[in-house]
Amino acid sequence: MALIVQKYGGTSVGNLERIENVAEKVIGWRARGDHVVVVVSAMSGETDRLIGLAKGITPRPDPRELDVLLATGEQVTIALLCIALEKRGCPARSYTGGQVRILTDNAFNKARIQEIEASAMRAELDAGRVVVVAGFQGVDEDGNITTLGRGGSDTTAVALAAALKADECQIYTDVDGVYTTDPRVVPEARRLNRITFEEMLEMASLGSKVLQIRSVEFAGKHNVPLRVLSTFQEGPGTLITFEEAFEAETMEKELIAGIAFNRDEAKLTVLGVPDRPGIAFSILGPVSDANIEVDMIIQNIGRDSTTDFTFTVHRNDYERVLEILKQHAAQLGAREVSGDTKIAKLSLVGIGMRSHAGVASRMFQALAKEGINIRMISTSEIKISVVVDEKYLELGVRALHEAFELDKVA
Amino acid sequence: MALIVQKYGGTSVGNLERIENVAEKVIGWRARGDHVVVVVSAMSGETDRLIGLAKGITPRPDPRELDVLLATGEQVTIALLCIALEKRGCPARSYTGGQVRILTDNAFNKARIQEIEASAMRAELDAGRVVVVAGFQGVDEDGNITTLGRGGSDTTAVALAAALKADECQIYTDVDGVYTTDPRVVPEARRLNRITFEEMLEMASLGSKVLQIRSVEFAGKHNVPLRVLSTFQEGPGTLITFEEAFEAETMEKELIAGIAFNRDEAKLTVLGVPDRPGIAFSILGPVSDANIEVDMIIQNIGRDSTTDFTFTVHRNDYERVLEILKQHAAQLGAREVSGDTKIAKLSLVGIGMRSHAGVASRMFQALAKEGINIRMISTSEIKISVVVDEKYLELGVRALHEAFELDKVA
Numbered sequence: 001m002a003l004i005v006q007k008y009g010g011t012s013v014g015n016l017e018r019i020e021n022v023a024e025k026v027i028g029w030r031a032r033g034d035h036v037v038v039v040v041s042a043m044s045g046e047t048d049r050l051i052g053l054a055k056g057i058t059p060r061p062d063p064r065e066l067d068v069l070l071a072t073g074e075q076v077t078i079a080l081l082c083i084a085l086e087k088r089g090c091p092a093r094s095y096t097g098g099q100v101r102i103l104t105d106n107a108f109n110k111a112r113i114q115e116i117e118a119s120a121m122r123a124e125l126d127a128g129r130v131v132v133v134a135g136f137q138g139v140d141e142d143g144n145i146t147t148l149g150r151g152g153s154d155t156t157a158v159a160l161a162a163a164l165k166a167d168e169c170q171i172y173t174d175v176d177g178v179y180t181t182d183p184r185v186v187p188e189a190r191r192l193n194r195i196t197f198e199e200m201l202e203m204a205s206l207g208s209k210v211l212q213i214r215s216v217e218f219a220g221k222h223n224v225p226l227r228v229l230s231t232f233q234e235g236p237g238t239l240i241t242f243e244e245a246f247e248a249e250t251m252e253k254e255l256i257a258g259i260a261f262n263r264d265e266a267k268l269t270v271l272g273v274p275d276r277p278g279i280a281f282s283i284l285g286p287v288s289d290a291n292i293e294v295d296m297i298i299q300n301i302g303r304d305s306t307t308d309f310t311f312t313v314h315r316n317d318y319e320r321v322l323e324i325l326k327q328h329a330a331q332l333g334a335r336e337v338s339g340d341t342k343i344a345k346l347s348l349v350g351i352g353m354r355s356h357a358g359v360a361s362r363m364f365q366a367l368a369k370e371g372i373n374i375r376m377i378s379t380s381e382i383k384i385s386v387v388v389d390e391k392y393l394e395l396g397v398r399a400l401h402e403a404f405e406l407d408k409v410a
Numbered sequence: 411m412a413l414i415v416q417k418y419g420g421t422s423v424g425n426l427e428r429i430e431n432v433a434e435k436v437i438g439w440r441a442r443g444d445h446v447v448v449v450v451s452a453m454s455g456e457t458d459r460l461i462g463l464a465k466g467i468t469p470r471p472d473p474r475e476l477d478v479l480l481a482t483g484e485q486v487t488i489a490l491l492c493i494a495l496e497k498r499g500c501p502a503r504s505y506t507g508g509q510v511r512i513l514t515d516n517a518f519n520k521a522r523i524q525e526i527e528a529s530a531m532r533a534e535l536d537a538g539r540v541v542v543v544a545g546f547q548g549v550d551e552d553g554n555i556t557t558l559g560r561g562g563s564d565t566t567a568v569a570l571a572a573a574l575k576a577d578e579c580q581i582y583t584d585v586d587g588v589y590t591t592d593p594r595v596v597p598e599a600r601r602l603n604r605i606t607f608e609e610m611l612e613m614a615s616l617g618s619k620v621l622q623i624r625s626v627e628f629a630g631k632h633n634v635p636l637r638v639l640s641t642f643q644e645g646p647g648t649l650i651t652f653e654e655a656f657e658a659e660t661m662e663k664e665l666i667a668g669i670a671f672n673r674d675e676a677k678l679t680v681l682g683v684p685d686r687p688g689i690a691f692s693i694l695g696p697v698s699d700a701n702i703e704v705d706m707i708i709q710n711i712g713r714d715s716t717t718d719f720t721f722t723v724h725r726n727d728y729e730r731v732l733e734i735l736k737q738h739a740a741q742l743g744a745r746e747v748s749g750d751t752k753i754a755k756l757s758l759v760g761i762g763m764r765s766h767a768g769v770a771s772r773m774f775q776a777l778a779k780e781g782i783n784i785r786m787i788s789t790s791e792i793k794i795s796v797v798v799d800e801k802y803l804e805l806g807v808r809a810l811h812e813a814f815e816l817d818k819v820a
Contacts, residue, residue, distance in 0.1 A: 016463065065490075065502075066489070079482075082474075082478070098508070
């Protein structure tokens with residue numbers, strides 16, 4: 001008898017028919033003898049409707065009260081799911097974040113979970129009930145309602161799984177797992193049976209929007225086995241697991257887990273700055289002061305005592321960053337500031353590449369064969385990212401998918 | 411500096427514009443130096459929408475979960491009102507029933523308030539904040555969310571006023587006070603400046619749907635001065651007050667406070683039952699077992715050792731009661747069971763009639779003058795009710811309003 005925490009997102013509970021479908025699924029798991037804790041999001045569209053109400057009063061609603069408002073979205077879903085379960089004769093009980101006591105800090109709208117009281121849930125499970133918990137919300141020490149920010153229901157599910165020492169945390173969504181890359185770009189893209197937490201983190205942060213990054217980090221930190229699967233079709237999904245276990249089980253490890261890509265970025269280059277200590281800080285300090293996040297950062301070896309410094313930001317921040325750099329260019333002694341928004345980032349991700357040489361050269365070769373010029377390169381232990389012209393995005397992803405034979409099971 | 415509890419119903423907070431209007435009103439009171447606690451209902455239509463969702467799953471939703479669902483309606487309003495107050499620079503903080511700690515019993519869907527924790531609200535008021543509380547909801551001892559049943563927000567407001575020892579509890583609604591009768595029937599109907607709790611109870615239970623009966627009872631019991639007034643137009647409204655204070659202030663007491671009427675009832679008669687002890691119970695026992703409420707009950711002196719027994723029920727229950735009576739008729743030894751749904755009840759209500767003879771005869775005379783036949787009569791200390799054919803309802807109300815000169819201030 002296993003203890004399973006399941007999370008169903010907004011699309012999975014988007015209308016009454018779908019909520020009843022989730023009830024059927026939950027009952028199916030329970031029939032196998034498992035204990036089930038279910039975490040649900042607000043019905044799709046509901047959070048936006050509530051934000052619309054608040055914004056109808058003021059563009060900057062009071063953060064505490066915004067959380068009081070938004071928390072109702074998940075509260076509606078927990079009640080409806082329990083009603084659907086009880087109707088089917090399955091004993092169930094709903095819990096708001098405050099009722100479980102999911103204790104968070106008091107950073108309204110983006111609170112972090114600090115502690116979860118598991119005893120009430122355990123008692124319900126022991127009494128044979130399904131426990132249905134509102135995702136995305138908690139309470140601070142003073143009993144104020146808080147929310148974890150968008151997508152926080154994944155984090156709730158993982159945190160509950162950790163607190164309950166669950167055997168598995170299942171994230172139900174509208175895709176049936178994690179793919180080697182986006183099937184809309186590469187029709188041969190293959191669902192992965194397993195992926196490591198590290199790989200998943202790189203895949204998620206690079207634009208494969210299956211899971212909240214925070215929830216993956218949390219799961220990895222607390223050793224919670226995480227499975228992504230579809231609400232709408234049967235299948236094993238993708239298990240996100242620990243490297244050790246993974247390596248022990250598979251004789252030949254896959255070199256590359258998948259290819260992530262991202263076209264939300266823009267690059268900026270400060271040309272001809274003096275090649276001296278502190279220059280990186282002088283350039284990025286004002287950007288960071290403006291609360292703008294920087295992704296890739298590249299500085300090559302200097303020439304003639306000057307160097308070129310390039311970095312990427314979210315495309316929405318491009319104009320602001322360009323302005324900041326121009327303001328500081330003279331002071332930096334820079335020759336010129338330039339930028340480009342028509343770029344795309346392609347990333348190969350794989351735990352396996354750590355111990356295999358030649359991945360990078362094979363990647364560059366595959367891109368060269370298609371005549372794709374590489375503008376920037378950045379590498380980490382388990383990832384190689386390149387920036388190319390946006391128009392080459394799809395071609396590049398397909399070329400890499402084929403070159404690394406990702407359509408075939410290793 | 412007074413402490414005022416205000417309650418705004420669903421129509422008063424029916425959209426964002428109206429919520430902003432309520433914020434302005436609250437700020438107006440606060441500007442006078444008063445401490446203000448505001449109780450709000452769900453936005454009009456919201457509770458019905460939520461019930462519709464639950465009923466979309468099953469006609470008999472789990473009671474505990476229905477309360478979890480319905481409680482979100484008021485939670486949305488408290489957040490939006492606080493957002494509107496804070497936007498105007500007025501410090502405000504929202505409280506759900508559970509956050510205040512409005513402790514109720516665990517009768518889901520129709521819980522009763524047992525205790526209110528006033529300390530958190532007092533601290534907020536002392537800190538200069540407006541406190542906005544979700545009406546209609548509480549928590550039981552185990553922390554389960556409960557609701558007080560329809561219209562329960564009035565009860566919340568009165569209970570908070572009692573717990574806080576407020577100077578006045580103001581119920582804002584879409585009418586500007588309590589009238590001598592329905593102005594749609596009698597254009598000359600006059601707004602009462604004051605009415606006693608007892609009169610208000612009789613008026614409310616007889617169909618003048620300005621206030622929840624339970625909240626009036628509660629206010630009377632806890633000596634909370636209650637004022638009904640309009641959200642949409644300025645004016646003093648009607649103060650519902652204690653008889654003693656009332657009598658001391660007014661030299662000449664008004665004989666009649668007003669005329670209530672009701673066309674929701676149906677009457678049933680069991681003819682020719684044996685005139686012996688226990689017969690009333692034999693007839694009404696099965697009706698009460700079916701959870702049907704009985705209003706007027708009349709049994710006249712018997713003839714030939716049999717008697718006729720008549721009572722009224724809500725018109726929706728008529729068919730069921732008729733069936734029950736027919737099932738039991740033989741066993742009762744009754745000659746016949748008959749009934750009529752085309753009836754109306756008119757009631758004169760007034761503390762004054764207690765010490766004045768002749769009110770009843772004046773009433774009967776006024777009705778006789780218009781050729782209205784009286785089918786049933788029932789009296790209490792401060793009320794005389796008659797049942798007439800439904801078609802005479804308006805004529806009867808107008809005749810009585812004129813006969814007792816209710817359009818003139820006494």
